[in-house]
Amino acid sequence: MSKFFNSIYKGLEPYTPGEQPQDKKYVKLNTNESPFPPAPGVIAAVNAREAEDLRLYSDPELKPLKAQLSETMGVETSNVFVGNGSDECLNYAFMAFGEDGFAFPDITYSFYKVIANLNQITMDIKALKPDYTVDVNDYLGDKLPDGTYTGIGKSIVIANPNAPTGIAIGLSDIARICEANADHVVIIDEAYVDFAEDGTSAVELIPKYDNLLVTQTFSKSRSMAGARVGFAIGSEAIIQDMETLRNSNNPYNVNRISMKCAVEALKDTDYFNKNCNLIRENRKYTKLALEQMGFRVLDSQTNFLFAESDKVKGADLYSALKDRGVLVRHFNDPKITNFNRITIGSKDEMDILLKTIREII
Numbered sequence: 001m002s003k004f005f006n007s008i009y010k011g012l013e014p015y016t017p018g019e020q021p022q023d024k025k026y027v028k029l030n031t032n033e034s035p036f037p038p039a040p041g042v043i044a045a046v047n048a049r050e051a052e053d054l055r056l057y058s059d060p061e062l063k064p065l066k067a068q069l070s071e072t073m074g075v076e077t078s079n080v081f082v083g084n085g086s087d088e089c090l091n092y093a094f095m096a097f098g099e100d101g102f103a104f105p106d107i108t109y110s111f112y113k114v115i116a117n118l119n120q121i122t123m124d125i126k127a128l129k130p131d132y133t134v135d136v137n138d139y140l141g142d143k144l145p146d147g148t149y150t151g152i153g154k155s156i157v158i159a160n161p162n163a164p165t166g167i168a169i170g171l172s173d174i175a176r177i178c179e180a181n182a183d184h185v186v187i188i189d190e191a192y193v194d195f196a197e198d199g200t201s202a203v204e205l206i207p208k209y210d211n212l213l214v215t216q217t218f219s220k221s222r223s224m225a226g227a228r229v230g231f232a233i234g235s236e237a238i239i240q241d242m243e244t245l246r247n248s249n250n251p252y253n254v255n256r257i258s259m260k261c262a263v264e265a266l267k268d269t270d271y272f273n274k275n276c277n278l279i280r281e282n283r284k285y286t287k288l289a290l291e292q293m294g295f296r297v298l299d300s301q302t303n304f305l306f307a308e309s310d311k312v313k314g315a316d317l318y319s320a321l322k323d324r325g326v327l328v329r330h331f332n333d334p335k336i337t338n339f340n341r342i343t344i345g346s347k348d349e350m351d352i353l354l355k356t357i358r359e360i361i
């Protein structure tokens with residue numbers, strides 16, 4: 001640390017991204033990327049003509065992408081915010097709506113804690129239930145005689161489905177949380193929603209709840225993690241607040257090529273549906289095979305499984321897999337230290353994973 005570093009950031013613990021090793025080629029099942037390439041239209045969009053246009057700034061109003069998102073998501077363009085990955089959307093939402101603090105589960109996407117610290121936002125961390133599900137009652141406050149709830153007096157962020165557990169809560173629970181906390185923003189982070197068995201997004205609740213903000217990403221189901229595009233859908237007023245912050249920080253936050261690619265990705269619904277189905281099939285196949293080997297595998301609605309074995313400790317399995325060229329994600333948090341998070345890849349990758357685990361155990 002230099003002596004010049006602003007003292008407010010001195011204790012900051014940055015986010016630890018999953019490994020992106022360069023030493024050898026791994027079967028890479030550690031950062032929930034897609035095993036499939038982006039849609040053909042996306043690949044065609046990355047051409048010399050587009051490269052020539054890089055001399056020009058990108059559209060600060062993100063018009064074509066907002067228009068396509070509004071069509072795909074069934075909302076107005078004024079309900080859409082676009083970020084450099086959904087991480088950026090989340091950061092602006094924390095900045096904009098974190099004045100009274102943010103509540104979120106203890107086991108969830110670790111970036112929430114990082115952005116809360118970055119923005120000096122207080123945190124109210126709620127334990128998951130022993131079965132690793134979100135306890136919705138923790139987010140309602142006290143029950144009043146008329147059956148309504150007081151709310152918890154702060155904003156809320158819930159990844160749904162949650163990461164790294166993969167478990168989802170239903171839309172009726174999300175509605176209850178929004179209703180109880182009408183004076184605060186409720187963020188539902190749907191990075192993985194497209195892989196859920198029913199695939200139902202909380203976006204449909206937005207007309208009813210002006211405090212609901214839903215974030216999604218192109219990084220997972222649309223195979224574009226490297227393009228860095230994410231978006232948020234919410235009431236016009238909430239989106240305007242986030243736009244105020246974006247335009248005060250980086251109005252050209254999404255580059256020209258990524259923006260073009262994102263539009264093309266949205267247009268190809270057949271390719272998108274086909275890939276989401278393949279991930280669901282491979283998830284089912286892998287979960288069953290792991291269970292047959294004695295693993296406990298949580299009920300995942302995502303493109304990863306969270307699994308623990310009674311035969312080998314989580315950290316040991318992670319290391320043994322890595323030595324054999326298979327990369328999964330292990331977390332040091334004692335509550336989940338026996339688990340590993342395994343991204344669902346292609347059928348071939350899943351077979352390599354399963355064969356390697358059989359050898360190890």
Ligand SMILES: Cc1ncc(COP(=O)(O)O)c(C=O)c1O
Pocket residue numbers: 031032084085086087088109159162163189191216217218219225228229230
């Ligand atoms: C729950 C959750 N939310 C958001 C993100 C961020 O995604 P991105 O910034 O790539 O859109 C991730 C990435 O892994 C995630 O797991």
